[in-house]
Amino acid sequence: MSGGKSTAATPSSNWLKLQKKLGKLPQRSQERQTTESPTVTHPLRHRKRKLSRSSLSPEPGIVKEEVEILRASTSTRVTTILSEPDVRGESVDALRKMVAGELDLTPNQQSPGTYLAIDCEMVGVGIEGKESSLARVSIVNYHGAIVLDEFVRQRERVVDYRTQWSGVRERDLINAKPFAEIQKLVADLLNERILVGHAVQNDLQALLLSHPRPMLRDTQVLSAKSKVMKGSRPALRNLVLQELGLTIQSGEHSSVIDARATMAVFRLHRKAWEKLARPTSSAKRQKLPEADATSPAGDAGQSRVGFPGGGRKGVSSGLSVVVKRSRLEAKQNSQIKRKSSDRWWNELSTR
DSSP, rough: GGGGHHHHEEEEEOHHHHHHHHHOOHHHHHHHHHHHOOOOOOOEEEEEEEEESSOOSSEEEOOOEEOOOOOOOOOOEEEOOOOOOBBEEEEHHHHHHHHHHHOOOOOTTTTSSSSSEEEEEEEEEEEEGOOOOOOOEEEEEEOOOOOEEEEEEOSSOOOOOOOHHHHOOGGGGTOOOOOHHHHHHHHHHHHSSSEEEEEEEHHHHHTTOOOGGGGEEEEHHHHHHHHHSSSSSSOOOHHHHHHHHHOOSSSOOOHHHHHHHHHHHHTHHHHHHHHHHHOOOOSSSSSOOOTTTTTOGGGGGEEEEGGGGGGTSSSOOSHHHHHHHHHHHHHHHHHHHHHHHHHHHHHHHHO
């Protein structure tokens, strides 16, 4: 350092090589530091995951989307089916809205129509409220419109309203109609109409009514017969959960919602269940042979081959009457012989 001047130290060869290597590397760390914003933790975080088409859904082409909502205090998971195509000619989304009563119906769709679904709620009477008494009747049509929804006045003192299941309270029965009036209203509505219900015989028994068997559509029986669910008597809530993805009867029951859910499940399987409900279809009916030209006019179209007594299938041949008559004659003859044997002395006097 002569002359008081300081000279900068020349960098070494190793330092120059290191600078070249650093210049070639991407400056990711620097970009992250400059572009990234500070992380903020939200109490509500949505995470969406699409399931592939190879899911467990029986229908191809159904895309489900699970929305997981994670909260700071409690972790809850809500699963919703956002879009689903029509199944057997019925829109599952429309059926869900029908159960919830969210459809806008035309005046024509609010008429009773051919199909009616029924559901009843009971209250407890008698000793400890163990006996059931009809408290509410709800009937909806094919589109879920309410045709009848009435409470029933009780003849006996209600011991247990069963509100946690029936949804009936004491105030509901104050201005209720008597049983006979409700019974007549239901009977008039069901006349010449097809009745849909889940374990529908219980509802008819509560109303003290009967309905022709060919006009009944019991979803409990039909679902078991068609093997839609396992078991001989599947519950309505399980059937609706499986077929529609809806949860009902989790708390207080509503006979209107239950009737709509029953109708929705029936509409989903209507074509197949109609065949099960009508086993004697036109294809299975035996056609009678055509009338023979030599047969009498009264026996036209009647076949006498293969039936004892000369009758035909479904018509009495009179054979049972003949058998009964022969038995009656034999019985009378035995009685006459018995009487004659009792008076043996008369025979001795005549000899």
